[in-house]
Amino acid sequence: MLIANIESVARFLRCYLHIFLRIMRKKPIRYIRITPWFSFLKYVVLFDMKNLTFFNLHIRSRTESIVVDQILVERCYDTSEMRRxxxxxxxxxxxxxxxxxxxxxxxxxxxxxxxxxxxxxxxxxxxxxxxxxxxxxxxxxxxxxxxxxxxxxxxxxxxxxxxxxxxxxxxxxxxxxxxxxxxxxxxxxxxxxxxxxxxxxxxxxxxxxxxxxxxxxxxxxxxxxxxxxxxxxxxxxxxxxxxxxxxxxxxxxxxxxxxxxxxxxxxxxxxxxxxxxx
Missing domain, CATH: 3.40.50.150 (Vaccinia Virus protein VP39)
Structure with missing residues (x-):
C-alpha cells in the first residue's frame, strides 16, 4: 500500500510537471486531470481546455489510470509538434x-x-x-x-x-x-x-x-x-x-x-x- 501511494504521488507530480512545462514553453494544453490517483476510484475526471467542459472516463485499475494520463494528458499520439x-x-x-x-x-x-x-x-x-x-x-x-x-x-x-x-x-x-x-x-x-x-x-x-x-x-x-x-x-x-x-x-x-x-x-x-x- 505504501509503495502504491508513493507511486500515486509520483504520478501526480509527473502529470502536473508535464502541464507546467507546456505552459512555460507556451505549448497548447488540451486536457487537465482533476481526480487524484487513488486506486479505489473507478473513474477519471478531466477538464477539456478547448471545449471548457468536464468529462469522466471509466477505469478499473491504477494501470488504466496511467493509460489515461499517457494518452490524454501527456499526448502520446499527438502530432502537433511534428514538422509534418x-x-x-x-x-x-x-x-x-x-x-x-x-x-x-x-x-x-x-x-x-x-x-x-x-x-x-x-x-x-x-x-x-x-x-x-x-x-x-x-x-x-x-x-x-x-x-x-x-x-x-x-x-x-x-x-x-x-x-x-x-x-x-x-x-x-x-x-x-x-x-x-x-x-x-x-x-x-x-x-x-x-x-x-x-x-x-x-x-x-x-x-x-x-x-x-x-x-x-x-x-x-x-x-x-x-x-x-x-x-x-x-x-x-x-x-x-x-x-x-x-x-x-x-x-x-x-x-x-x-x-x-x-x-x-x-x-x-x-x-x-x-x-x-x-
Missing amino acids: HGEIVRRYDEIVQSGKLPFILDCGGNIGISARWFSEQFTEAKIACVEPSFKNIALANLNAPNADMIQGAVGSDAGICEISNPDANSWAFQVSIGYGSIPVLSVEDVLRRYPKEEFTPFIIKIDIEGFEEDLFSRNTEWITDFFVIIVELHDWLLPNKATSQNFLKSISQERRDFILSGENIFSIQCARQMAINR
Whole structure:
C-alpha cells in the first residue's frame, strides 16, 4: 500500500510537471486531470481546455489510470509538434472535403482511451476499435461512444485466437493464434466493412503486444492505404524473438518518414508515395 501511494504521488507530480512545462514553453494544453490517483476510484475526471467542459472516463485499475494520463494528458499520439503535422491536417481536410469520412483504425484499443483521443482530434472521422477482450470493450463503449467496437485481434490472416495471459493488466493482453474463440481479422477484413465509396483510410494505430510479428508477416498491401501508421513495437517485452523484424521489412519497402516519439513510431506517407496511391 505504501509503495502504491508513493507511486500515486509520483504520478501526480509527473502529470502536473508535464502541464507546467507546456505552459512555460507556451505549448497548447488540451486536457487537465482533476481526480487524484487513488486506486479505489473507478473513474477519471478531466477538464477539456478547448471545449471548457468536464468529462469522466471509466477505469478499473491504477494501470488504466496511467493509460489515461499517457494518452490524454501527456499526448502520446499527438502530432502537433511534428514538422509534418500541417500535412496530416491537410490530408484529413482533403478527405472531408471530398465528401468521404476519414477512417481511423485502432488496433489494440484497450478501454477506448486512444479512440477517445482520435475522436476529439478528428471530429469528422469514423473510428473502428479492434480489441480482443470483451471486458475491455465494455469499458471502451463507455469511454469512446462514437467509435465502432469490434471484438477480435488484428493479424495477417483471418483465423481464431485466445488471450494467452488473461491475468495480465488489461493493456498487456497477448494473443495466441490457432485456437480459442476470439476472431482474428486482417486489416483488409476490417476495411471491407468500411467501403471506399464512403470512407478513406487515414490513420491506423497498432499496439498489439508483440502480435505485430504476425500482422506484418504477409498481406501488408494495406500499408499504402493509410497516410499515418502509429505502431508500438515490443522487442523490449519479448526479447530474442525479433517481433519488430517483419514491420521493419515491410515499412522499408515504402516511401514513408519514420519518426520515433516516446514509445511509438509514426510512419507518414511522403509526397511521391501519396501521388502514386492516388
